Amino acid sequence: MTTDATRPVRRCPICGKPRAEAHSPFCSTRCRDRDLVKWLDEGYALPGRPADVDPED
Numbered sequence: 001m002t003t004d005a006t007r008p009v010r011r012c013p014i015c016g017k018p019r020a021e022a023h024s025p026f027c028s029t030r031c032r033d034r035d036l037v038k039w040l041d042e043g044y045a046l047p048g049r050p051a052d053v054d055p056e057d
């Protein structure tokens with residue numbers, strides 16, 4: 001089989017492994033979760049969190 005040579009291999013953006021169709025575009029649920037954590041870690045503000053909202057607003 002040479003199917004890998006005829007089309008570009010889509011890789012998981014998290015770990016670089018070939019992705020799994022079931023978890024596209026990631027290779028696994030673990031990497032998908034890690035991507036989500038990365039987004040949150042970059043300071044994405046979650047709406048509806050009154051505990052962290054500045055009272056001056």
Ligand SMILES: [Zn+2]
Binds near residue numbers: 012014015016027
């Ligand atoms: Zn991965």
